[in-house]
Amino acid sequence: MLWNDEFETLPREAIESLQLKRLQQTVQRVYATVPFYRERFRAAGIAPAQIKSLDDLRRLPFTLKQDMRENYPYGLFAVPLDQIVRIHASSGTTGKPTVVGYTRRDIETWAELMARSFVAAGAHRGDVIHNAYGYGLFTGGLGAHYGAEKLGASVIPMSGGNTKKQIMIMRDFGSTVLTCTPSYSLYLAEAAAEEGIDFRTLKLKVGIFGAEPWSESMRQEIEEKLNLKAIDIYGLSEILGPGVGIECIEAQKGLHIWEDHFIPEIIDPDTCEVLPHGEQGELVITTITKEGIPMIRYRTRDITRLISEPCICGRTHMRLARMSGRSDDMLIVRGVNVFPSQIESVLVGIDGVEPHYQLIVDREENLDTLEVKVEVNERTFSDEIKVMQVLSARIQKEIKDLLGVTCKVRLVEPRSIARSEGKAQRVIDKRPR
Amino acid sequence: MKVEQISIFIENKSGRLAEVTHVLGVAGVNIRALSLADTSDFGILRLIVDKTDLAKSVLKEKGFTVNKTEVVAVEVPDRPAGLSGILHVLDKAKVNVEYMYAFVERCGENAVIIFRFDDTEGAIKVLTDRGITVLSGERVYGM
Numbered sequence: 001m002l003w004n005d006e007f008e009t010l011p012r013e014a015i016e017s018l019q020l021k022r023l024q025q026t027v028q029r030v031y032a033t034v035p036f037y038r039e040r041f042r043a044a045g046i047a048p049a050q051i052k053s054l055d056d057l058r059r060l061p062f063t064l065k066q067d068m069r070e071n072y073p074y075g076l077f078a079v080p081l082d083q084i085v086r087i088h089a090s091s092g093t094t095g096k097p098t099v100v101g102y103t104r105r106d107i108e109t110w111a112e113l114m115a116r117s118f119v120a121a122g123a124h125r126g127d128v129i130h131n132a133y134g135y136g137l138f139t140g141g142l143g144a145h146y147g148a149e150k151l152g153a154s155v156i157p158m159s160g161g162n163t164k165k166q167i168m169i170m171r172d173f174g175s176t177v178l179t180c181t182p183s184y185s186l187y188l189a190e191a192a193a194e195e196g197i198d199f200r201t202l203k204l205k206v207g208i209f210g211a212e213p214w215s216e217s218m219r220q221e222i223e224e225k226l227n228l229k230a231i232d233i234y235g236l237s238e239i240l241g242p243g244v245g246i247e248c249i250e251a252q253k254g255l256h257i258w259e260d261h262f263i264p265e266i267i268d269p270d271t272c273e274v275l276p277h278g279e280q281g282e283l284v285i286t287t288i289t290k291e292g293i294p295m296i297r298y299r300t301r302d303i304t305r306l307i308s309e310p311c312i313c314g315r316t317h318m319r320l321a322r323m324s325g326r327s328d329d330m331l332i333v334r335g336v337n338v339f340p341s342q343i344e345s346v347l348v349g350i351d352g353v354e355p356h357y358q359l360i361v362d363r364e365e366n367l368d369t370l371e372v373k374v375e376v377n378e379r380t381f382s383d384e385i386k387v388m389q390v391l392s393a394r395i396q397k398e399i400k401d402l403l404g405v406t407c408k409v410r411l412v413e414p415r416s417i418a419r420s421e422g423k424a425q426r427v428i429d430k431r432p433r
Numbered sequence: 434m435k436v437e438q439i440s441i442f443i444e445n446k447s448g449r450l451a452e453v454t455h456v457l458g459v460a461g462v463n464i465r466a467l468s469l470a471d472t473s474d475f476g477i478l479r480l481i482v483d484k485t486d487l488a489k490s491v492l493k494e495k496g497f498t499v500n501k502t503e504v505v506a507v508e509v510p511d512r513p514a515g516l517s518g519i520l521h522v523l524d525k526a527k528v529n530v531e532y533m534y535a536f537v538e539r540c541g542e543n544a545v546i547i548f549r550f551d552d553t554e555g556a557i558k559v560l561t562d563r564g565i566t567v568l569s570g571e572r573v574y575g576m
Binding site for chain 2: 383411412415
């Protein structure tokens with residue numbers, strides 16, 4: 001099933017010529033209206049008229065999260081405030097939040113792309129969409145909400161938190177589609193189990209999970225515990241919010257990125273060179289229809305690769321491989337690259353352990369230390385110390401086997417790892433810089 | 434002949450133990466016996482209380498991880514070698530003691546010790562066969 005037959009199945013040449021036209025317009029517009037871009041383009045010695053092919057994109061400078069902070073709050077907006085109808089901001093756990101503004105047309109585009117994403121995930125009119133993404137400054141809640149309404153589904157604006165009530169509503173209202181972060185979905189499963197409610201008796205058929213990286217093994221666990229198809233969705237507020245890309249339910253293999261609105265590139269995060277097609281690196285996105293705050297070559301920090309092979313679903317838009325982590329989440333501990341997703345896969349592989357964890361890196365006497373906090377739950381808790389010690393020793397050994405790094409495992413109380421907007425903060429790096 | 438014990442996971446940070454006792458106090462639960470096993474990172478608090486199910490549910494509501502396990506309350510003569518005799522019986526029968534702790538109240542002339550065995554049923558049989566008194570749950574909760 002497709003939402004927008006024409007645009008979702010455009011032939012390659014048509015996508016590329018549309019992209020070039022829209023790129024040229026965007027570049028001209030930001031050059032004319034955003035001093036930041038004008039200065040950056042001049043410093044790089046490039047004028048809008050020199051963008052003659054899609055390959056010329058790589059001559060443009062990158063935009064970083066730092067640039068958004070330095071131009072806080074409205075410095076990167078390309079239209080006057082009287083044309084902005086909505087403002088969102090990132091949670092800003094490190095420094096000032098990043099602020100984004102949407103024109104009325106941007107809101108419509110966003111709803112269109114979210115509606116496409118819902119349909120790709122197997123949702124349609126008549127579905128009851130239980131939206132447990134946070135409503136507020138965070139883009140998740142309202143982004144999914146407008147898409148669900150555009151689709152014509154019945155949307156329940158649950159927002160996050162109040163887990164017991166979520167379960168009750170899901171059961172009583174007959175929710176068929178769940179939208180939330182993957183880690184929150186597992187909390188819902190735990191809470192339901194405590195309430196004696198079996199997910200198999202609910203009507204849920206699909207869950208659309210995003211806003212934090214998750215692994216294939218976590219997908220299996222979610223699908224099993226919640227008895228639904230778990231679909232990975234990609235988005236970030238700097239580019240749009242949820243709905244930049246999504247897996248199709250037909251293949252569940254890679255996330256289609258809506259190429260009539262975004263141009264993806266993959267670069268080497270260290271050298272910043274564009275990598276040959278198919279190689280893994282950092283995802284860079286240029287928005288080509290956004291009006292409020294267009295982004296030129298925004299470095300997402302997400303690590304993935306592009307898949308251009310045709311998909312069985314019929315969509316012609318390229319796919320992003322499942323995010324394997326974030327370049328700024330990648331830790332180098334005693335010279336070894338460590339992605340939180342690797343730790344997660346170890347935890348999911350151990351019976352009873354939930355992937356609720358946090359990595360704390362520190363330095364003691366010039367040596368890096370890695371501590372892995374893992375939340376205890378009723379299945380892993382025992383009244384016997386030795387059983388708990390066997391558990392932490394097993395986690396430690398499996399991490400050592402996978403990464404070659406010895407860590408200290410600390411078992412902590414459930415729900416004690418800090419979360420914002422339902423997103424868990426996975427890494428705390430205390431090393432002096 | 435088994436006694437229900439609740440165990441609670443407690444992180445080593447200030448105030449957690451006080452929080453547990455406060456929650457139980459407010460709910461009107463009386464602690465009959467307790468033992469705290471600790472490691473450098475966390476502790477496991479084991480309690481025998483007068484209202485086990487109520488204690489478990491109020492603690493869970495407050496976000497604690499709580500388990501219920503079965504332990505055995507044994508009458509031990511309150512004199513030198515009283516405990517030794519009982520452990521000797523268990524040892525001969527190859528019953529392993531995971532951990533044990535003493536009850537505050539006496540039962541008549543005798544002390545009461547709570548045992549956690551690897552094989553609870555087997556242990557009860559060994560003890561009762563040798564004429565050692567194993568106390569029922571009702572008896573213990575009301576002591």
